[in-house]
Amino acid sequence: MFSLQNVTHAYNGATVLNAASWQAAQGAHWLMLGPSGSGKTTMLHVLAGILRPTAGQVTVADQDLGALSPSALDRFRGRHIGIVLQRLHLIDSLTVLDNLLLAQYMAGEPQNPARAREVLASLDLAGKANARPHELSHGQAQRVAVARAVVNKPRLLLADEPTSNLDDVRCVQVLDLLLDQAKGCGATLVIATHDQRIKSRVANHYELTAVNEPRAVA
Amino acid sequence: MNLATISLAYLKARSLNTLLNILLLALGVATIVLLLLATTQLDQRMRRDAQGIDLVVGAKGSPMQVILSSIYHLDVPTGNIPYKQALEISKHRAVKKAIPLALGDSYKGARIVGTTPAYLEHYDAKFAQGKRWEKTLEAVIGAEVAQRTGLKLGDKFNGSHGLGDKGDAHEEHPYVVVGVLERAGTVLDRIVMASVESVWAMHASHLEIKDISDIANAMKEEDKEYTALLLQYASPIAAAILPRYINNNSSMQAASPAYETARLFSIIGVGVDVLRGFALVLVFSAGLSVFIALYNALNERRYDLAIMRTLGARPGTLMLLLLFEGLLLALIGGVLGVALGHGLAELLGHALRMAQQVSVTGWIWVKEEWYVLALAAGVGVIAALIPAWRAYRTDIAGTLARG
Numbered sequence: 001m002f003s004l005q006n007v008t009h010a011y012n013g014a015t016v017l018n019a020a021s022w023q024a025a026q027g028a029h030w031l032m033l034g035p036s037g038s039g040k041t042t043m044l045h046v047l048a049g050i051l052r053p054t055a056g057q058v059t060v061a062d063q064d065l066g067a068l069s070p071s072a073l074d075r076f077r078g079r080h081i082g083i084v085l086q087r088l089h090l091i092d093s094l095t096v097l098d099n100l101l102l103a104q105y106m107a108g109e110p111q112n113p114a115r116a117r118e119v120l121a122s123l124d125l126a127g128k129a130n131a132r133p134h135e136l137s138h139g140q141a142q143r144v145a146v147a148r149a150v151v152n153k154p155r156l157l158l159a160d161e162p163t164s165n166l167d168d169v170r171c172v173q174v175l176d177l178l179l180d181q182a183k184g185c186g187a188t189l190v191i192a193t194h195d196q197r198i199k200s201r202v203a204n205h206y207e208l209t210a211v212n213e214p215r216a217v218a
Numbered sequence: 219m220n221l222a223t224i225s226l227a228y229l230k231a232r233s234l235n236t237l238l239n240i241l242l243l244a245l246g247v248a249t250i251v252l253l254l255l256a257t258t259q260l261d262q263r264m265r266r267d268a269q270g271i272d273l274v275v276g277a278k279g280s281p282m283q284v285i286l287s288s289i290y291h292l293d294v295p296t297g298n299i300p301y302k303q304a305l306e307i308s309k310h311r312a313v314k315k316a317i318p319l320a321l322g323d324s325y326k327g328a329r330i331v332g333t334t335p336a337y338l339e340h341y342d343a344k345f346a347q348g349k350r351w352e353k354t355l356e357a358v359i360g361a362e363v364a365q366r367t368g369l370k371l372g373d374k375f376n377g378s379h380g381l382g383d384k385g386d387a388h389e390e391h392p393y394v395v396v397g398v399l400e401r402a403g404t405v406l407d408r409i410v411m412a413s414v415e416s417v418w419a420m421h422a423s424h425l426e427i428k429d430i431s432d433i434a435n436a437m438k439e440e441d442k443e444y445t446a447l448l449l450q451y452a453s454p455i456a457a458a459i460l461p462r463y464i465n466n467n468s469s470m471q472a473a474s475p476a477y478e479t480a481r482l483f484s485i486i487g488v489g490v491d492v493l494r495g496f497a498l499v500l501v502f503s504a505g506l507s508v509f510i511a512l513y514n515a516l517n518e519r520r521y522d523l524a525i526m527r528t529l530g531a532r533p534g535t536l537m538l539l540l541l542f543e544g545l546l547l548a549l550i551g552g553v554l555g556v557a558l559g560h561g562l563a564e565l566l567g568h569a570l571r572m573a574q575q576v577s578v579t580g581w582i583w584v585k586e587e588w589y590v591l592a593l594a595a596g597v598g599v600i601a602a603l604i605p606a607w608r609a610y611r612t613d614i615a616g617t618l619a620r621g
Contacts, residue, residue: 071534
């Protein structure tokens with residue numbers, strides 16, 4: 001689960017995020033909707049503990065993120081929060097398997113190649129463990145990014161515009177895969193999107209509109 | 219996976235650049251190590267060869283030439299000294315030990331030194347084969363001479379006039395090898411030794427002496443000559459008396475090995491300093507190159523660094539990663555440079571052996587080499603400091619929002 005209370009964020013003196021309170025049960029699947037410029041990415045960074053909001057309280061898996069020291073927050077993020085970015089940012093100097101092991105290493109978890117291979121296999125990537133990211137198709141690379149996000153069995157899985165630029169068939173595949181993986185590790189899932197095609201597939205919607213008049217729709 | 223393997227993966231990903239930096243650093247380090255090995259050994263050998271010799275008496279001329287020709291056998295002598303005067307000096311009460319040398323001939327570039335058994339004793343010479351000379355024209359050869367010329371016990375050879383290969387051969391009086399010395403790392407390794415009478419015998423025909431077996435008695439006193447006299451003082455006071463006595467009361471001159479070798483080293487030192495400066499410039503330009511490479515790579519890697527942060531890395535971890543990369547580059551370059559330096563020293567040693575000069579080997583370790591490695595490592599870490607600091611300050615949200 002996670003909750004947001006009275007979260008606002010200002011950047012260079014201008015308010016860029018003014019979010020309505022948000023309560024999500026553990027394991028629930030949510031869409032975060034809003035037109036571009038409504039602060040979806042900022043909101044995602046706040047949820048991920050990458051960005052400390054100017055004001056308000058963020059709680060993830062019973063942990064108040066604001067109460068953590070910087071290094072404890074880094075550790076918490078590595079262990080309990082998985083992120084799939086819109087531009088996948090796989091590390092090209094490392095192999096696919098090493099990209100997953102990196103997630104374990106940086107989170108301070110014991111390195112477990114068996115777990116990493118198991119996740120790769122569940123995403124139909126078993127044969128690509130020793131490939132370099134630039135040798136993969138976009139679809140494969142996206143699955144590796146998902147694998148890297150879930151390898152530590154996070155409590156919260158975040159995805160930024162995972163279906164933009166995909167055709168309808170692919171769009172459904174990627175959505176299924178995210179729902180599947182989130183369910184597989186019991187993670188709360190938040191997909192930030194402006195893709196109208198997936199609205200009907202996920203029951204819970206949180207809508208960001210204009211910065212000054214936030215509004216929640218259950 | 220750990221920081222080292224990640225660093226290595228990044229270094230491999232830019233292999234051309236990595237290679238360039240390693241090479242640059244290795245060349246600098248190799249030059250420093252080569253200088254270190256060569257000067258240390260040169261110094262060591264020159265010290266050992268001059269050990270226990272307080273003064274050299276030779277013909278008037280350059281005192282450095284006297285030292286180079288009579289202790290190290292690297293130069294031609296300044297001339298000869300009269301036997302009678304040399305004998306007088308030998309018996310002076312301030313002299314504890316006097317070893318006469320008669321030079322002038324050589325065999326295939328190896329100098330033939332006419333002397334007394336005291337010369338062998340002075341250097342603690344040990345025989346690998348045979349024994350020392352007893353009769354005229356019996357010769358003992360150094361280990362390097364034996365190896366280079368192939369002379370064996372019982373072999374005969376003709377000395378040739380002068381020190382080069384091309385002098386006229388003294389074919390009427392061949393030497394016979396009666397002893398081969400063990401290698402000792404001293405000047406004895408590269409010379410041929412015989413009695414003073416043997417050297418005199420080479421020139422017997424000019425004096426119209428037919429029978430050379432008792433040449434010392436057959437020669438007139440004023441025809442007898444030495445080239446130099448190696449002296450050891452009886453007491454420290456001798457240093458104050460003897461040189462002045464010799465320089466003022468004879469046609470000879472006294473040269474101090476300690477003073478002349480110090481002078482020689484100060485002359486060589488200028489060249490060594492220039493080379494060392496050049497090597498340091500190489501090492502520091504390698505550092506600069508590592509800095510530029512890491513700094514530029516930061517631009518390409520800012521997303522990688524931000525991703526590592528989102529995966530849980532602390533800022534300090536990223537800083538360590540960059541420092542590690544600098545250190546790894548420097549250590550690879552440093553170790554390669556040390557190996558290269560030793561290889562070059564060995565190569566130089568081969569060339570010098572061919573030229574019958576003081577020999578140098580690459581098969582020794584000088585403790586200063588640790589400092590050179592530390593210097594290389596330091597340069598690598600310092601070059602990585604600013605990139606590491608920038609990695610530490612990575613703004614994750616800002617970087618990811620832009621990408």
